[in-house]
Amino acid sequence: MSDPLPPLRPGDAIVSVERVSKRYGRVAAVTDVSLEVRRGEVLGLLGPNGSGKTTLLRMLTGYLSPTAGRLTVAGFDTEREAMQARRHIGYVPESLPLYGHMRVREFLSFIARLRGLSRRAAPAAVDEVIERVRLGDVAAAPIRTLSRGYRQRVAIAQGLVHRPDILVLDEPTNGLDPRQIIETRALIRGLAGERTIIMSSHILGEVEKTADRVAILLGGRLLDLRSMADTPDLEALFLSLT
Amino acid sequence: MSALAVLLRKELHATFTSAIAYAVAAVFFLVTGYTFSLTLFFTKVANLTYIFHQMYVLLILLVPIITMRAFAEERKADTLELLLTSPVREVWIVVAKFLAALTLVAGLLAGSSAYAVILGLYGEPDWAPIYGGYLALLLLGALLVAIGVFTSSLTENQVVAATCALGLGLMLWFADAASYMLPAPLDVVAINLSLIGHFTTFVSGSMFLSDAGYYLTLSLLALFLATRVVMDR
Numbered sequence: 001m002s003d004p005l006p007p008l009r010p011g012d013a014i015v016s017v018e019r020v021s022k023r024y025g026r027v028a029a030v031t032d033v034s035l036e037v038r039r040g041e042v043l044g045l046l047g048p049n050g051s052g053k054t055t056l057l058r059m060l061t062g063y064l065s066p067t068a069g070r071l072t073v074a075g076f077d078t079e080r081e082a083m084q085a086r087r088h089i090g091y092v093p094e095s096l097p098l099y100g101h102m103r104v105r106e107f108l109s110f111i112a113r114l115r116g117l118s119r120r121a122a123p124a125a126v127d128e129v130i131e132r133v134r135l136g137d138v139a140a141a142p143i144r145t146l147s148r149g150y151r152q153r154v155a156i157a158q159g160l161v162h163r164p165d166i167l168v169l170d171e172p173t174n175g176l177d178p179r180q181i182i183e184t185r186a187l188i189r190g191l192a193g194e195r196t197i198i199m200s201s202h203i204l205g206e207v208e209k210t211a212d213r214v215a216i217l218l219g220g221r222l223l224d225l226r227s228m229a230d231t232p233d234l235e236a237l238f239l240s241l242t
Numbered sequence: 243m244s245a246l247a248v249l250l251r252k253e254l255h256a257t258f259t260s261a262i263a264y265a266v267a268a269v270f271f272l273v274t275g276y277t278f279s280l281t282l283f284f285t286k287v288a289n290l291t292y293i294f295h296q297m298y299v300l301l302i303l304l305v306p307i308i309t310m311r312a313f314a315e316e317r318k319a320d321t322l323e324l325l326l327t328s329p330v331r332e333v334w335i336v337v338a339k340f341l342a343a344l345t346l347v348a349g350l351l352a353g354s355s356a357y358a359v360i361l362g363l364y365g366e367p368d369w370a371p372i373y374g375g376y377l378a379l380l381l382l383g384a385l386l387v388a389i390g391v392f393t394s395s396l397t398e399n400q401v402v403a404a405t406c407a408l409g410l411g412l413m414l415w416f417a418d419a420a421s422y423m424l425p426a427p428l429d430v431v432a433i434n435l436s437l438i439g440h441f442t443t444f445v446s447g448s449m450f451l452s453d454a455g456y457y458l459t460l461s462l463l464a465l466f467l468a469t470r471v472v473m474d475r
Contacts, residue, residue, distance in 0.1 A: 061327040064475065086329040097320035101259065113248040114328045158324070 014039040014166060014196050015060065020069030022055050022220075029055040030220045032069070037166075042192045044211030044228075045200040046238065052220035053200035054094065057170050060198070061091045074165055087116055090159030094170040096151050100144030104135055104154055107143060108161050115162035125161055133157040133187065149180035156187065167191060169199040173206060185210050208234050218242050245330045246338055253342030262311070263346055266304050270350050273300060278357045288365030290357060294375040294445045297354065298438070301347070301383055302415060306407035308346055309390025310400040312339040313472070317398035322472075332472045336465055340391050347383035351376060370447035378444030381457035382437065386411055388464035395471040411437070414460075 015037035022030040030052040037043045045053045058064040060071055062082045071078040076085035099107055105126060112122040130139050133153045138146055143154060152172070159167055172188065173181045188210050191197060201207050207214050208228065215225045216238060223241045231237055257263055274293055281292050316322040325335050355376070361367040386407070393406040418436035421429040433439060440453040 063323055063327050083329045083331070086327060089327070091324075091327045093320065093323050095320040095323075097322075097324050099256075099321060100319075101256070110248065110252055111324070111328075114245065114325070114330060116329055 012039050013037065014074055015198065016070075016072045017056070017060070018070045018072075020056070020059060020066045020071055022052075022059060022064060023067045028220050030059070030066075033217075033220075033222045034069075035215055035222060035225050037196055037198055039165075039196055040193050041212040042188065042197040042199065042210055044207035044214045045198065045217060046202070046204065046207045046214050046234075047200075047217035048202055048242070051202075051217040053202075053217055054170055055220070056217070057091075057168050057198065057200055061089055061168055062086050063091075087162075088165045090162065090164035090167045092155045092159040092167070092169045092172060094174055096155045098143045098151060098154055098158075101142065103140055103142055104146075104157075105130065105139045107154065108157055111158045112161045115164075117162055125163065129157045129161045132160065148175055149177070149183075152176060152180065152184060153187075156184075160191075164195070166196045166198065169197065171201060172199055173201070173203070204234050204238060216241055245328075246334045249325075249330065249334055249338035250341055253338045254345060256311075257308075257342045257346055260311070262307060266307055266346075267350060267353070270297075270300055270304060271353060274354055274357070282360075288361045288367040290361065290367070290372055290375060291445055293354075293357060294379065297351075297379055298382060298441055301379065301386055302411040302437075303408070305343075305347065305383065305386035306390050306393075306404040306411065309339075309343050309387055309394055309407060310404035312343065312391050312394040312403075313468075314394045314398050314400045314403045318400075326472070326475065333469045336391060336395070336469045336472060339394075340387055340465060343387045343391065344384055347387060348380060351379050351383065368447065371445055374444040374447050374449055377449070378441050378453075381444075381454060381461075382441060385437075385457045385461045385464070388461040388468070392464040392468040392471070395468040 013036035017033055017035045020030060020033050021028065033052070033056060045056065047053050055064065059066050060073065060078065062078050062085060065079060073085040074088040076088070078085045099110075102110065108126045108129060109122055112125050113119070117125055130136055133156055135150070135153055135157060138150055143151065146154065156169070156172070159169070169188070173184050176184060185206070188197060188199065192210075192212070199210065211228055213225065213227050214231065214234065216223045218241070224237070228234070274297060277296050278290075278293050313322065316325070326332070358367070358372050361372075389410050390403070390407040393410065394400075394403040396406070397403050414435060414437045416436075418433045418439055421432040424432055434456070440456045443450060443453050
């Protein structure tokens with residue numbers, strides 16, 4: 001379980017990205033991006049493929065190091081205080097990396113322990129997340145035998161099992177059928193408020209239906225960051241910016 | 243350390259539920275058992291020197307197969323991203339993979355100790371070379387596992403990882419052959435780099451700290467390099 005955060009008011013920034021850039025040799029994946037994410041909100045990162053969304057999320061989770069700039073998660077620098085920062089984040093990568101030979105409960109127990117839950121606390125946390133993500137039917141099944149929809153749920157469950165303050169989702173509905181997309185969106189909306197959610201998508205409707213604010217990225221640059229309440233026509237805005 | 247224990251448990255489970263472990267064990271015991279029986283039958287001499295040299299070659303050939311999946315499989319399945327975004331230091335991930343593979347190697351050596359027990363029951367072997375030989379094989383196994391973990395960290399292709407580890411193992415084996423062509427002091431370096439030069443002293447019953455230091459130093463170097471590769475993502 002992540003360490004308790006210092007008392008923050010709703011709306012205080014829990015994630016801060018300050019002038020962050022990431023280069024691979026001569027290629028700039030992310031350039032001079034600055035933004036803040038408030039506690040309890042759902043932030044949608046919107047942009048076409050190759051716009052830098054995944055790179056930005058990977059820097060946030062500590063998987064990649066920024067070439068320039070600074071990121072903080074719950075007040076912890078993702079580079080200098082990486083271990084503390086990572087305790088506050090649950091991450092669901094787009095590729096759904098799961099150990100196919102493990103059973104669902106076994107996998108979630110492993111992740112719970114890996115993310116710092118004690119041997120005593122882990123089983124209750126696993127039971128809780130299995131119920132929350134509705135994995136009870138397949139808890140004893142090997143992951144490799146599950147459908148794409150169930151694998152997505154297992155991936156989300158591993159991001160939640162250590163009860164992080166921030167959940168980072170990279171293209172969470174990619175490859176799902178319409179029913180699974182609706183269920184995943186409902187799950188994300190259900191988590192909003194109690195957790196801060198940062199999700200990337202290249203689908204306008206996805207962001208419209210789930211996010212409180214939207215950050216539009218193109219070519220690794222942040223073009224706009226605004227509240228969905230102030231954005232009656234996201235499609236028109238996206239077209240005008242890109 | 244708690245994270246290391248969690249990772250080690252997962253790695254041990256992955257190692258011992260894999261068909262690779264049992265295929266390697268089958269080949270190892272088939273070949274060494276066959277050679278032990280023949281040697282004992284024909285020479286009737288109670289020593290394991292010949293078997294130790296055969297195990298030395300078998301470890302060079304088989305350890306890359308044990309270690310090839312260590313990181314390559316994680317890279318291929320993208321599960322390395324899960325580990326590296328958890329609050330766990332990269333060095334523990336490397337050490338867990340190293341210890342799990344070394345446990346299998348130690349298991350093979352422990353199983354082969356049945357040959358020593360048979361010699362002890364029916365003959366009067368000189369035990370110093372036997373103890374030395376097993377210590378040398380364990381140190382050799384640790385070095386080969388460390389090299390295998392390192393090469394596995396470089397690629398997502400398991401065959402490439404195994405081939406590179408095999409190549410490095412063979413080059414270290416034959417390193418002393420280059421000494422004839424090298425000027426001083428490089429010839430001494432080549433001789434001292436050789437795996438076999440540091441192995442035969444143990445098997446003859448002589449134990450030198452310098453020989454143990456050779457295996458430990460190179461093992462730590464390979465694990466350090468593997469950790470650096472995992473960190474530089």
